[in-house]
Amino acid sequence: MALKAVIFDLNGVFIQSPKLSDRFRDDFGVPPEEFLPALKSALTQARLPGGVDVYTSMRPHLERWGITHTKEEFFHYWFSAEHEVPEMADLAHTLRAKGIRVLILSNNFPERSAYYADFPFVRDAVDTVYYSWQIGYPKSDPRAYQAVLDREGLRPDECVFFDDQEENVRIAQSLGIASHVFSGIDGVREVLVGVFLSFRTK
Known part of the structure; x- marks a missing residue:
């Protein structure tokens, strides 16, 4: 792949x-x-x-x-209780430096999206953020994932998806996207090494 x-x-x-x-x-x-x-x-x-x-x-x-x-x-x-995970931002920078697009698909609402716009990693470490209230579908709907693929000009087999909810992972898998339950950055690294053998992070 x-x-x-x-x-x-x-x-x-x-x-x-x-x-x-x-x-x-x-x-x-x-x-x-x-x-x-x-x-x-x-x-x-x-x-x-x-x-x-x-x-x-x-x-x-x-x-x-x-x-x-x-x-x-x-x-x-x-x-105000929410905070970034620096290790994930670093990983996103590493991916982008290797020519891999970093996308976010999030069930969210306008006020929270506006708040996140000021987070440095959203500006600097991510290519595009897709919010459910903007694309029209929550992640419980397969059309949410298809919307991202269509807008990015991607095929399912060209992507990997990570989410902390098993239901969302199953739905993305049904479209042919290699999808995994997020359990921490080490798990992400293991998956990426498996599909992208030259991938390494510090």
């Missing part, structure tokens, strides 16, 4: 953070079993074009939990 591109998930791969449900439990006393269904419903809408923003969907729940955050305060609380 002539490897031309590596497609990565974003959150849980290039960006790490404590679980938001754990933070709401610890800081506000909201049980995860109550918080997570509310957040999942809000994200399902916000991740698609023209969807209701997360704060609007979450506001009734926040009020019920006695949380008085404004929209700006809510997103600042959420996003």
Whole structure:
């Protein structure tokens, strides 16, 4: 296989953070079993074009939990705990130096995407970021992966995909993309050495 591109998930791969449900439990006393269904419903809408923003969907729940955050305060609380993974940014630079495109496919929403635009690795280490709310499909839909292939002019056998969710990996595999569950940078290196024998990182 002539490897031309590596497609990565974003959150849980290039960006790490404590679980938001754990933070709401610890800081506000909201049980995860109550918080997570509310957040999942809000994200399902916000991740698609023209969807209701997360704060609007979450506001009734926040009020019920006695949380008085404004929209700006809510997103600042959420996003400020997120941080880049330097080792992944370094790996992306190495790939690009070898002529391999580095792409990101992420289920996300406009406010979070705007926040990530200021992250150095998004500007410097990645060729293109594809967000679900922009391309029109979440990663649970095979058309999300096909959209990336079409826009990049790639065949499935020219790519490798890494995601931290098994469901997304299975869907990408169904299109013929060599796909792997992300378990850390060492696992990524092992896969890349297998498909691209000259690949080496520090």
